[in-house]
Amino acid sequence: xxxxxxxxxxxxxxxxxxxxxxxxxxxxxxxxxxxxxxxxxxxxxxxxxxxxxxxxxxxxxxxxxxxxxxxxxxxxxxxxxxxxxxxxxxxxxxxxxxxxxxxxxxxxxxxxxxxxxxxxxxxxxxxxxxxxxxxxxxxxxxxxxxxxxxxxxxxxxxxxxxxxxxxxxxxxxx
Numbered sequence: 001x002x003x004x005x006x007x008x009x010x011x012x013x014x015x016x017x018x019x020x021x022x023x024x025x026x027x028x029x030x031x032x033x034x035x036x037x038x039x040x041x042x043x044x045x046x047x048x049x050x051x052x053x054x055x056x057x058x059x060x061x062x063x064x065x066x067x068x069x070x071x072x073x074x075x076x077x078x079x080x081x082x083x084x085x086x087x088x089x090x091x092x093x094x095x096x097x098x099x100x101x102x103x104x105x106x107x108x109x110x111x112x113x114x115x116x117x118x119x120x121x122x123x124x125x126x127x128x129x130x131x132x133x134x135x136x137x138x139x140x141x142x143x144x145x146x147x148x149x150x151x152x153x154x155x156x157x158x159x160x161x162x163x164x165x166x167x168x169x170x171x172x173x174x
Contacts, residue, residue, distance in 0.1 A: 001041055001048045006086035007103065009034065012042070013063065015081065020071035023063045024085055031058055033093065041086040048086055100154050102126065105161055110135050110144060113152065113164045118142060121161065133161070142173045 010026040026034060035058055041048035052069040059065040071077060092101060102124040110118045110133060119137035124146070126132075133144040144150070144165065152162040 001050070001086075001088065003043075003048060003086065005089055006041060006048065007089055007092055007101070009040065009085045009087050010064075011084045012077075012080050012082060015074060015077045016059075016065055018074055019067070020073050020076045021065060021067045022071075022077050022080070023059055024066055026062055026064055030093075031062055031064065034064060034087075037087075041088075042080055043084040043086065044080065051080075098148075098151055098154050102131075104156075105133075105154070108159045108161050111160050111162050112170060113162065114167070115165075115170055118144075118163075118165075118170055137174065140173055142170060144169070 008027060010024050010028070012022050013025040014023050015021070016023050024040075028034065035056060037053055037056065039050050039052045042051045043049075051071075054067045054069050056064050056066045071080075089103075095101060095104075105121055106123060108121050110121060112118050119135040119140075119142055121133050122136045122141070123134045124131055125134055125143070131146040133146055135142040135144055144163070150163045150165055152164050154161055
């Protein structure tokens with residue numbers, strides 16, 4: 001499985017027992033959707049390796065307590081500690097309306113109601129307090145805050161994010 005065909009679910013955060021169980025932090029608003037997985041892909045040495053789940057249960061909201069098949073010792077758990085967990089993109093629940101996954105809008109055009117097409121979304125920066133669309137307009141990178149109030153419509157059919165941006169936001173870059 002290629003990483004491009006998957007989405008990041010979380011990471012193996014810590015050991016849970018002496019029998020190889022681990023706690024995985026789930027980076028999701030709905031951890032209950034992932035409680036009964038049969039398997040996950042664990043990133044080991046930059047490769048995604050399938051790990052089959054013997055049993056799992058939610059633990060303190062954002063954690064999933066997992067017992068993987070053929071992992072029976074603390075040493076087994078140590079080997080994957082801190083590793084990222086992925087699932088195939090097809091397992092993501094479909095979103096509609098103005099809700100979207102970050103990876104879904106990469107390559108979409110941003111269109112402002114006043115200025116027209118502003119540029120194409122290259123990536124999303126979610127390391128800041130407010131996530132930002134990183135939009136390329138020719139050679140110029142424009143950072144647009146992902147604020148619900150600015151978002152008019154996600155047009156999946158035409159691959160556009162239609163926004164009503166405050167006057168001066170785009171102009172300060174151009």
